[in-house]
Amino acid sequence: MSVLVAVLVVVAVVAWACSSGGSGPERTSNAQTSPSVTPSADPLLAGLRTLAMGTASPSPTPTTTPKATPAARPKRPGEPCAEEDLVLSLQGGKEQIYSGGARPTFMVTLVNTGPVMCTADVGPRAMEIRITSGADRIWSTADCVSGAGSEVKQLQRGVPYVRSLEWDRRRSSADCRATPPAALPGTYVTTVRMGGLHSTKGVFHLR
Template sequence: MDPDTMRGDGGDVYWRRRMSVLVAVLVVVAVVAWACSSGGSGPERASSAQTSPSATPVVDPLLAGLRTLAMGTASPSPTPTPTPTATSAALPRHPGEPCATGDLVLSLQGGKEEIYSAGARPTFMVTLVNTGPVMCTTDVGPRAMEVRITSGEDRIWSTADCVSGVGSEIKKLQRGVPYVRALEWDRHRSSTDCRATPATALPGTYVATVHMGDLRSPKGVFHLR
């Protein structure tokens, strides 16, 4: 090309074209570089975006076990059927109702390691106390509250033998106020057939107890001469 052609207006056009081509090349290079750089991170981001929703976070086994245990505890379970004792204990008591066995304390005084000379009659004192929240009623008749004397396996005497009349006696027991009954044994045997002439108990060791349903008093041991 003639050097003169690059002079004047023609030269200015020539250099402007050269600069435009150069700028275009730089733009293309920049675009390619940006595409490569973004393309390298693009798949990673896409992969991260694709895998992050499906990836399961690491869970501590102990926390998982506690969560499972809590879910098991919170799950509804069958309601146990309350026993009569639990039901009666949960319900409010009303004055005058029959006494609950668990509210009664039965004891026997007298006869403990005592020695009765010939002709002396053993005496006993029976005590019944209501420890419940309110006043209650119970049968203290000779059949319901039986005082029994034994010697070994031999049943010697009982207040339940040969009872005349109804044989029941309903008493109101105030909370903490003892019911007391004193009785005396005439040293004769008793029997359910109510013999006219009961035999006299022989000298020896005897045991007195009070029976009242499921209640038993402590034993009272005494001796007859």
């Protein structure tokens, strides 16, 4: 029994020695290899650092102030009328039937809507009344005009210039024939032109 107890005591001592020796270096190794804990970044410092690095909003682009355009000088009374100030219209002959030799009649009006009185050439060349049938040019006031063919009128604001016309149912041409032929029965269209201005079309019929 004494021998058995002595053996057990020796075994216990050896086991304690092994466990003590192994645990010491292991704790040392863990202490040496464990990474050092770095303090977490402060959000406030990070924000100030970002602001210092130039992340502030860019300066606004300077805007250019448009230059004021000088106002157009007012028109002087008696100057030529501007086309945008004129209203050209045609009345009469629309969808009418002329039979038995009756002559078509038309009435042209020209109105100045500008701020002051102006002048316009209403002569037969400048203000042309034209009658066509399809692609056929039948008659025009610009054919066989004697003299200068110009007629300058003063147009007061809002006061229409009126011109009446009666067509003799004969054709016209630029060569001024002595006896122009008569227009045939059919459908005809009349318009008035004055520079860039055009009236609405008037349609009538000859029988």
